[in-house]
Amino acid sequence: xxxxxxxxxxxxRRRGQEARLRCSPMKGHSHVxxxxxxxxxxxxxxxxxxxxxxxxxSGMPKERFxxxxxxxxxxxLRIQQVVRGDSxxxxxxxxxxxxxxxxSGTQLSVL
Amino acid sequence: GQQLNQSPQSMxxxxxxxxxxxxxxxxxxxxxxxxxxDPGEGPVLLIALYKAxxxxxxGRLTAQFGITRKDSFLNISASIPSDVGIYFCAGQPKxxxxxxxxxxxxxxxxxVLA
Numbered sequence: 001x002x003x004x005x006x007x008x009x010x011x012x013r014r015r016g017q018e019a020r021l022r023c024s025p026m027k028g029h030s031h032v033x034x035x036x037x038x039x040x041x042x043x044x045x046x047x048x049x050x051x052x053x054x055x056x057x058s059g060m061p062k063e064r065f066x067x068x069x070x071x072x073x074x075x076x077l078r079i080q081q082v083v084r085g086d087s088x089x090x091x092x093x094x095x096x097x098x099x100x101x102x103x104s105g106t107q108l109s110v111l
Numbered sequence: 112g113q114q115l116n117q118s119p120q121s122m123x124x125x126x127x128x129x130x131x132x133x134x135x136x137x138x139x140x141x142x143x144x145x146x147x148x149d150p151g152e153g154p155v156l157l158i159a160l161y162k163a164x165x166x167x168x169x170g171r172l173t174a175q176f177g178i179t180r181k182d183s184f185l186n187i188s189a190s191i192p193s194d195v196g197i198y199f200c201a202g203q204p205k206x207x208x209x210x211x212x213x214x215x216x217x218x219x220x221x222x223v224l225a
Binding site: 004006031033035041042043044045048056091095097098099100101102103104105107 | 115117142144146151152153154155156159161199201203211212213214215216217218
């Protein structure tokens with residue numbers, strides 16, 4: 001996990017609020033991936049980004065979810081108008097080759 | 112969509128025993144990764160496999176890329192209490208070459224009894 005920084009570690013939101021999750025990849029890595037994990041399940045791919053480009057967002061819900069990886073600054077996963085079903089652990093990973101390195105995740109709880 | 116079947120789902124073993132787990136699929140994969148996840152933490156990469164038939168070790172851990180490219184195996188020898196955790200396989204489908212978009216198995220929950 002060394003190097004991939006995610007914040008916040010825990011985020012509590014009420015239904016209808018917005019959640020912003022941040023991820024800084026390992027130094028020198030230009031690829032960022034977001035995965036979601038529900039309790040007792042594996043990780044599910046959401047989106048793959050390179051700097052300023054969304055490469056693959058096939059795992060992202062069509063509504064309320066968006067992701068960006070600007071030229072400067074961290075990658076942001078944004079969830080608008082959160083619902084209870086959005087409660088999960090969200091993990092970011094970065095890579096420079098075939099290996100994915102994960103951050104410690106953000107645990108999102110929707111009340 | 113593509114799925115990875117990981118087994119066993121969970122196992123309780125005595126300290127010192129060897130452990131085996133595997134992932135299988137009906138699809139072909141280019142790369143296999145094995146991870147360990149502790150509660151409240153992100154997955155930590157254990158072993159990466161790139162070629163069919165490849166056998167790679169990392170300390171007491173040994174993993175193999177199946178000859179058919181549809182499966183992979185992880186063995187842990189002489190288990191110790193700190194091996195407890197959830198082990199995930201992750202495969203990069205052949206169709207996703209170049210994107211490093213991995214499919215994860217459902218995990219094997221390992222508990223080691225001292």
